[in-house]
Amino acid sequence: MKKVAVIVSALCMLIAPLAGIAANPDQDLKDFRDHFTKKFPSVPLQDFTNGVYSVDKASREQWEAFEDFPPYEIYVDKGEDIFNTPFKNGKTYSSCFPQAEKGIKQNFPYFSEKRGEVVTLEVAINECREKNGEKPLKYKTGKMAHLTAYLAYKSRGHKGNVQIVDSPESMAEYERGKKHFYAKRGQLNMSCADCHYYNAGGKVRADILSPAIGQTSHFPVYRNKWSLANSSGDGMGTLHRRYGGCNKQVRAKPFKAQSAEYRALEYFHTYMSNGLTMNGPGVRK
Amino acid sequence: MRYTAKTISTATSVAALLGTLAFSLPSISIAEDASAIAEGKKIAFNRKKGNCLSCHVIKGGKLAGNIGPALSIEGVAMKDRFPDKSKLRAQIYDSRTANPNTMMPPFGSHEILSDAEIDKVVEFVYSL
Numbered sequence: 001m002k003k004v005a006v007i008v009s010a011l012c013m014l015i016a017p018l019a020g021i022a023a024n025p026d027q028d029l030k031d032f033r034d035h036f037t038k039k040f041p042s043v044p045l046q047d048f049t050n051g052v053y054s055v056d057k058a059s060r061e062q063w064e065a066f067e068d069f070p071p072y073e074i075y076v077d078k079g080e081d082i083f084n085t086p087f088k089n090g091k092t093y094s095s096c097f098p099q100a101e102k103g104i105k106q107n108f109p110y111f112s113e114k115r116g117e118v119v120t121l122e123v124a125i126n127e128c129r130e131k132n133g134e135k136p137l138k139y140k141t142g143k144m145a146h147l148t149a150y151l152a153y154k155s156r157g158h159k160g161n162v163q164i165v166d167s168p169e170s171m172a173e174y175e176r177g178k179k180h181f182y183a184k185r186g187q188l189n190m191s192c193a194d195c196h197y198y199n200a201g202g203k204v205r206a207d208i209l210s211p212a213i214g215q216t217s218h219f220p221v222y223r224n225k226w227s228l229a230n231s232s233g234d235g236m237g238t239l240h241r242r243y244g245g246c247n248k249q250v251r252a253k254p255f256k257a258q259s260a261e262y263r264a265l266e267y268f269h270t271y272m273s274n275g276l277t278m279n280g281p282g283v284r285k
Numbered sequence: 286m287r288y289t290a291k292t293i294s295t296a297t298s299v300a301a302l303l304g305t306l307a308f309s310l311p312s313i314s315i316a317e318d319a320s321a322i323a324e325g326k327k328i329a330f331n332r333k334k335g336n337c338l339s340c341h342v343i344k345g346g347k348l349a350g351n352i353g354p355a356l357s358i359e360g361v362a363m364k365d366r367f368p369d370k371s372k373l374r375a376q377i378y379d380s381r382t383a384n385p386n387t388m389m390p391p392f393g394s395h396e397i398l399s400d401a402e403i404d405k406v407v408e409f410v411y412s413l
Contacts, residue, residue: 187397188390199388203350205339 025164025174025271032272036213039200048214049279055201056208063283072149072222072281075236079150082143087132096128097151105148105155106278109266110163111170118173118263121148122238139257140241141233145220149236152220152280160217160278162271173260177268180261181212186252192269195246216270218282225285236281239266318408325409328402335398335406340389344413352388356413363413374407 037045043054053060083093083100097104108121122144126136137144164174181192195204196212203209219239227235240262244254255261329335330346337356338346344357356363367373375382378393392398398406 187395189395190388190390194388199352202352204352205350206348207350 028178029272029274032213035197036200036211040211045275046277048211049217049273049276051214051218051282051284052208052210054214055211059208059285066283070222070283071227071235072220072283075146075149075222075234076153076281077150078143079146079148079153082147083150087129087134089132091132093125093128093147096124096131100151100154103151103155103158103278105152105280106158106161108162109263109270111165111167111173111267113165113167113170116169117260118267120258120263120266121151122240123258123263140238140244141226141236145233145236145238148220148238149281152218152278155278155280158278160270160274160276162267162274164267164271173264173267174271176261177264177266180265181268186247186250188250190250192246192265212269212272214273214276216266216273217276217278218280220280221282221284223284321405321408322412323409325405325407328398329406329409334402335392337406356410363411367411370407370411373411374403377403377406377410 033045036048037043040055047054050060050063053063086092094100105121108124109118111117112119122139125144125147126139129136137147164170181197184191184194192212195209196215200209200211216239219242220236221242222235223237224235225231226233226237226241238257240257243262243265244257247254326345327334329337329343332339337343338349340350340352342349342351342355342357363373367376376389379391380387380389381391381394390397392406393400393403
């Protein structure tokens with residue numbers, strides 16, 4: 001019997017710290033922040049919301065000039081129109097998002113206990129449509145990007161405020177997203193972290209890699225590349241469009257936009273920018 | 286020396302078949318080496334193949350990245366960095382053998398490049 005007790009207590013000693021490591025979003029957030037503030041001591045924390053331009057002074061000026069006449073502006077206006085146009089049943093989006101004018105983007109994504117899944121703003125928008133008898137929108141481009149551009153614009157100035165619910169189901173999604181971020185994938189065998197954590201600020205060919213912190217604050221974005229004739233859409237794209245692009249770069253099969261996998265990734269990824277000021281939509285190369 | 290060894294042995298058997306040793310073996314393999322180096326360079330620089338420039342500065346390449354150490358360093362020959370050529374091949378075939386968490390793609394293990402292509406890239410890198 002004595003032996004059993006010893007084994008049990010040894011097991012407890014082993015498991016306890018592991019359990020602690022398995023789910024500690026607070027600590028993760030602190031470590032994540034520390035990593036970048038140490039790596040880029042001259043960059044003020046809030047400036048990371050400017051993505052690659054926070055660490056690449058050379059291209060910053062050009063980008064700031066872009067921001068003087070932002071190409072996403074007309075899409076913010078389009079999004080506002082869509083938002084205020086009644087559905088066939090006479091209701092509008094504001095019946096689902098009564099706080100939209102004051103800014104809601106900072107609270108997304110969130111974990112719904114009732115449904116046991118991560119809810120992103122895009123998913124909430126399509127649910128609102130379906131509840132009101134409208135067809136869902138495509139998730140990567142077009143009207144969805146315009147609507148979210150408008151909602152992001154309304155959220156400017158708010159601080160990222162994602163809540164990681166302390167329940168086993170929510171933690172499992174958080175862990176799944178975290179794992180996606182650090183896992184090597186694709187034929188080229190690279191993780192998000194390889195490019196945007198360990199080598200942030202480094203150069204891959206002529207591209208400077210943005211730090212992962214602050215990456216989510218300004219979505220959706222207008223990209224020149226996405227406005228070209230060989231690209232779908234008008235330049236605007238959602239965060240999951242970008243996830244897919246980055247997965248493809250390493251020759252991995254991208255997941256579907258708004259798949260459980262990408263929603264979990266967004267849950268983790270966006271939480272890592274909590275406390276940073278929302279500044280969407282953005283413009284990028 | 287994989288590539289060279291192979292070329293020499295083919296060269297030898299061809300020579301044996303022809304029943305003549307009129308060509309001098311060394312000059313054949315030097316010519317073959319030079320073309321292996323040139324082909325290796327093309328593979329290394331090709332974005333759809335090695336794309337080594339995305340991470341390494343290499344003489345003659347434009348728009349190089351800086352994720353990995355420069356492969357061309359003034360006054361430091363690759364031969365001195367890798368006295369054992371098979372170690373250089375291993376680094377390119379699967380860089381995880383040296384660093385399990387490396388960002389450098391496992392060109393051989395993940396079949397990004399064929400064995401023959403890797404042999405040529407090794408010849409090229411060894412010439413730096």
